[in-house]
Amino acid sequence: MLTPDLAAELDAFLIDLNRASGEVILPLFRIDDHGLEDKGGVAGFDPVTQADKGAEAAIRKLIAERYPHHGVIGEEYGEDRPDAEFVWVLDPVDGTRAFIAGLPVWTTLIALRWQGNPVMGSIGQPYVGEIFIGHGKGGGARLINRAGERPLKVRPCPVLTDAIIMSTDPTAYFDGAELGAWRQVAAAAKLTRLGCDAYAYAMVAAGTVDLVAESRVCKAWDIEVAVPLIEGAGGVVTNWRGEPIGRNGGQIVMAGDRAVLDEALVALKRSAD
Template identity: 70%
Template structure:
């Protein structure tokens, strides 16, 4: 069984930056250009996928396989390969494909790494803005324009002071879930919609306070867990428990007090 030493964490952290650059090489030429969008058959009436999604995931998998052939994968576009390996990369190459095809720079590249089933390293990359938000238990940081800035969540003791977000309440929430979101939104100071995982990065950066989502897959959330926790924040399900490996109903917050207020409403609709 491999050990997760500090030297190995540093090595994988540096490699994660390489993976972000490789993904950007596939994505940026297609942003606001010929992205080759098609509709995937699935749970949504419109569920787009582009050549940027596919090309970026292929590029990430290729580099990982060359460097660490014993590692596994769970990816949105190309499924699972050795998902029970000690190290598993969890990939969403373009989270926010709807924003991507609309030309909005709110999409991100999510790259997470599990070790023995637990998320230990993750990044949220927005390559059009030249931003990589990256984190692990040792801390989180923003890499932008060659400069590195530590990330820290901000205090928010009351939900009435909070800036919160979700992607699309009408699309993502069931009837009961929508009621819970509506209650939390009514209490919050400000709510923003349509930011996808970029909102997660803003919680880590201390500009937003909470993100509430439902119906997530593992690749939608796992990259964010080490980043948020490394910045001093929390990621739980709607019961306030640790997030499992299947995604589901998720609450991300910078402050425990604010999260606890929101969970009063969210628990009533927890799966």
């Protein structure tokens, strides 16, 4: 049972996990030898580094020691008890391309499922000292940084022509139909920015970005954290049909304002899975 006391305990543990992963990752950032490997796959180059592997191993070790009955799903080391009551969904370095380029927009993504649904999640950026944490609808969201803590709240933006929108790399990750739909949305928006991976999700929760869309290549560990974080900040997260996202990743769109999401869905639904 996810009681208020247990939720508070897990929230504190989530902060511990972020700090432990940061201790592994930061010494490997902006150095010559990342231990870079190419896993192959999307866009012809799918990098992984010592930071990805080491951070996930550190997170898994802490979970196993503290909550041995919990499950884990991670990008680097696969699934362990994926049908447990509590399951941690991990992407130790989301934005590995940014990481190896020395750009501080990579993040550590940690989501927690309870009975199959994401109920808590964090986006951490240890280089700039930020942890964004959300507890889903009605549970609130907050930013922890070097100045302290503050609540997160999405901003109103009811029309696409006023919206700042983002995606990681439409030309690399979207197929033809998806790219056409994205271009239609982008043509209507006030401003479009690319390339920040999941850091863009945090900006929706922080109220500086209005909408983010990502493609069907996304896995659960890429996107699941968006649900508790953005909904906790008062926003909305769906697939490209306007439905709740599934447990296996896929197309996702998130927004601070339901009205601007609905406007974007007019185009996105045409290439929805």
